[in-house]
Amino acid sequence: MSKYNAKKVIFTEDGTLFEEWIVKRYKLDVIGTRFDSKAEGEYYQELLQQRKYGEIKDFTCHPKFILQEKPKVTYTADFLVTDLDGTQRVVDIKGVETSTFRVKLKLFQAKYPTLRIDILIKKRGEFIPIKQxxxxxxxxxxxxxxxxxxxxxxxxxxxxxxxxxxxxxxxx
Structure with missing residues (x-):
């Protein structure tokens, strides 16, 4: 569990979400994609469905962006989604918007002005923009x-x- 009470999860290829602490406690052999929160893992499932039904072209998990060379500052987003028209957008799932994230967001927007960033939060079972x-x-x-x-x-x-x-x- 992180400092914001987010439970890290592992998403397997068969669609199962395992909480990371359970995998470690019982020494389970689970192979899959690791996410920092359950909401992030659930959004991954949603993206898989969108790709399956042709709503998006493709997506990448945990893409890294270099925001500054010296001192080196990087930003690891949750997802990079490629829409059907070929445009790309960054999706970040947040439970708590930290001051560090706000600084990195400003650096990201300055360095990559053409790349849209969607910051989502899970509310009542659906993902909505954090501004809303x-x-x-x-x-x-x-x-x-x-x-x-x-x-x-x-x-x-x-x-x-x-x-x-x-x-x-x-x-x-």
Whole structure:
């Protein structure tokens, strides 16, 4: 398990996901592709299906990009997907967006401006863009704060014993 509670998994050719700690504990002989999180392994399964049904041309796991020569800075993405029209895009599955990732993202965008990068997060069983997730989270927070403010206002009115018409007259 990593510092962000992501369980490393191994995806076998028959489509089975094994958590890495189980493989090590029981000394299982499992051959497959290793991923840093279960969500990443599940997205790999999704890409296999997309390739099988002709929705994408191909994909590569864990492509490396050199962002800077001296000092050497590299970025290992989760997937490099080639779409049917031949365009390529980088897909990165995130559970937590770290400050290190944000710096590498800026370096990546500066060095590879034509290569699109999709940062996805798994929410309620589906992969959505992290920007959409952040927007929904901010909207929920605003709505909660608005409700709390209304409730606090009503509580103050109850304590003072004023009703809405009396408050309106006092403010004039």
């Amino acid at each position: 997730f952040k927007k929904e989270k901010a909207d929920r927070k605003r709505a909660i704060n608005k409700l709390l403010k209304q409730a606090e206002g009503e509580r103050k009115n109850v304590r003072t014993g004023r009703n809405a018409s009396q408050i309106h007259r006092v403010k004039k």
